[in-house]
Amino acid sequence: xxxxxxxxxxxxxxxxxxxxxxxxxxxxxxxxxxxxxxxxxxxxxxxxxxxxxxxxxxxxxxxxxxxxxxxxxxxxxxxxxxxxxx
Numbered sequence: 001x002x003x004x005x006x007x008x009x010x011x012x013x014x015x016x017x018x019x020x021x022x023x024x025x026x027x028x029x030x031x032x033x034x035x036x037x038x039x040x041x042x043x044x045x046x047x048x049x050x051x052x053x054x055x056x057x058x059x060x061x062x063x064x065x066x067x068x069x070x071x072x073x074x075x076x077x078x079x080x081x082x083x084x085x086x
Contacts, residue, residue: 008071038078041086
C-alpha cells in the first residue's frame with residue numbers, strides 16, 4: 001500500500017506520486033480479505049489461496065483493463081466489499 005501511495009499520482013491527494021523512478025504499471029494489488037472477496041465474485045481471482053500468486057493473478061487481470069495503472073482499481077474492489085455491494 002505504501003508503494004501505491006508513493007508511486008501513483010492522483011488529483012484527489014490520496015496518492016502522492018513523489019517516487020517517479022517506479023512506473024505504476026509495476027505495482028501489485030494490495031490483497032486483503034475485501035479485495036479478495038470482490039475479485040473472486042468478479043472472476044478476477046480463481047486461485048484458492050490468498051498468497052503472492054493470487055496477487056499476481058488479480059494484478060494481471062486488472063492489467064487487461066489498464067496496463068499502465070492496474071492498481072488504481074484497489075479502492076473500488078475494497079469498497080464494493082465493505083459497502084456490501086457485491
